Amino acid sequence: MPIDAINASQATAVQATPAIALSSHQLYRKSELKALNPNCHSTAELTPLNDIVGQERAQQAVEFAMGIKEKGYNIYAIGQNGLGKRTMMLRYLNRHEPIEPALYDWCYVVNFDDTRSPKVLRLTAGSGTEFKKAIEGLMLKLVKALPLAFNNEMYYTRAEKLKNQLADKQEAALNELSEEAKQKGISLSLTMQGEYQMVALNGDVPHDETSFNALTEAERDQFETNINGLEIKLRGIIRQNTEWEEEFSNAQQEHDEQVAKDVLVHFFKPLKDKYKQQSEVKNFLKGMQADILTNLDIFLEESEEQLALAYASLEKKMPRRYQVNVLVCQGEAPFPIVVEESPSYHSLFGYIESATFRGTVFTDFSLIRSGSLHKANGGVLLMDAIKVLERPYVWDGLKRALRSRKLDLSSLEREVSLSGTISLAPEPIPLDVKIILFGDHETYQLLQHYDPDFRELFRVTADFEDVMDRTDISEAHYARFISSIVHDNNMLHCDREAIARIVEYSSREAQDQQKLSLHSANIANLLRESNYCAKSAKSKCIKREHVEQALKNQENRVSRLRDNIMESFINGSTLINTHDKVVGQINALSVISTSDHQFGMPNRITATTAYGKGEVLDIEHRVKLGGRIHSKGVLILTAYLASVLGKTAQIPLTTYLTFEQSYSGVDGDSASMAECCAIISAISEQPLRQDIAITGSMNQFGEAQPIGGVNEKIEGFFDVCKIKGRSSSQGVIIPASNVANLMLRQDIVEAVAKQEFHIWSITHVTQAMELLLGKVAASEPKEGVSGQEQYGSDCLFGIAQQKLNALRSLAKAD
Incomplete structure (x- = not known):
């Protein structure tokens, strides 16, 4: 782009202060654990940490949410993976005392008025299983006691008496009719088919067709009349x-009921007395x-097939109708804490099973199964937000349950349109639960933007x-955090030096001497591997060398790509110069990241110039390999160059800028100072x-301005210098604001x-220009020929300005 002159008052061309050479003490901050008791020699003497380390803001939010009972105060825990959000949250919840504990056991039982709508029983916490066993015991007793009550002489005598009374009445009525018929010359008899028959008698024998026809018409009519009357x-x-x-x-039924009632009153009375304070029970x-x-037929059924159907059960040999389905039984914890690893629709909201008996598929209340929300009712349910959003219907179902504060199993089943065999509509269970979702910032922002609920x-x-923050106090706090991991995982204890090395590793992970990383997963993994190294060495505790060995092993496992790239410097396929001086060529530094490793390597940047219109042509941008941030950095350095060399006239050069041997995308502005120095070198020919x-x-x-990955960048150049040959003049220039980020390898600290x-x-x-080019960058500009400001001829900007002026003069002559 054309470089226009900008206001000279905005440009800082003269910088008198030279670059500062850092001492070895500034490159690495050792941990001295000053706040720990000097007599503390290992984690065995440290009290494990139960608090959420370094997460006071998050802990206050959780305490607030757990203390408020109103609807909607659920928690979204934001943070990157590996921060130990779940572990820290569980540690806090396990020692949290609920303000108003209201825990219940929840059971489904048959609705005697409508079997399609099972009823919910709410029992005091911990009594659900006991109640189920009590009902099972009652049923098993009744299964034996009721048939016995109907199988004794007293019952049979009473039943026989009722039956005889009926038989006597029926027989008397029929005898009376039979006698009346006989007096009228008619016989009343019962056929083989069980039907009553009346026949005219000829004396003592029935008339046959011949004898009956021989009667007079009046006699025949009289018989017909008498028979009709008798019928x-x-x-x-x-x-x-x-x-x-x-x-x-x-x-008989009253008798049976009285017999059964006497049995039932006897067996039900202890249960009624025990649960008289619980109205639902x-x-x-x-x-x-x-x-x-x-x-009663269920208990007295003589048909084997009907009896088997009534008793068909996956569990107990008792009538299914009277079973108790304990959906949730609370333990001894003050309140339930449930972690749902795979929040599918059924695992979260429960489901209704089907059973098959002799080819018939059926379902009932005893086949209702609980989900995580049932188990967490009255407590806390923890889930991963992305997993919740990935599974069909789960997010909508969760919102519906939280809004209504009910677990309506029936409506959930209908929504997913499962098999038609599910025909139950269970009574909803009241829901009182805190949901904690773990997720990242991106998911949080998407939900905030797209879901008003x-x-x-x-x-x-x-x-x-x-x-x-890394202070003496926080280091001691972090040491207790290390102790908690060691104790929780039954590892060998860490000695004082090992604790200090892990604290230093944490600071390196945080990329800051004044900070400690809270990515507890990385610390836990390092401790596990250090524990392995210590046990392999048959050591009684984890020492500093075991931590170093574990770090070395980690590095070796993930460094294949780095080794391949470094090999290209060894065999010369990647060009790099670490000894000479070259015009328009500079060694910049970059970071390459994989999923589990990042490392630094030098990149050669070159700048060439040709007569032109004052453009800086970024080759990476032109071929679409440069990202937007890199392009912005080039434009910024272009503006700076215009402020120092083109305040009164256009720079009559086109500059070509590129990353040599770069065949993939380039982004970030961390090379902008290197590019600026290369351009000045190309223009001044220094x-x-x-x-x-x-x-x-x-x-x-x-x-x-500061950049990221400063440790990896320095280490990458140091390694290449070792490959190409070391000299005592080699080094790296970094922004002063990055000094606090230095936690370098010990071999580099020792070399410095x-x-x-x-x-x-x-x-x-x-x-940087003065250090790289060996000349003062600029002197105070003074007004020269034609009113133009001129730098001194012995400074870099002055040399560059003279060459530009010569080009301008040549252009005017042409």
């Missing part, structure tokens, strides 16, 4: 018999007793920190030192201490 009376007697049989049946027992009286149902955000690499971004005023390697910090790009 009318017979029908009346049959109706009367039916009434007597109904009376007998009612009397009391009503259920009352309804069960009445239902047993109505369905989210902010109403998850009103509390627990934002977990990635790092904590050679750059190749034994120094540089990293850092810059603003439009040339001020150095011996003056065999150097690290310089700068606050302005001109300090």
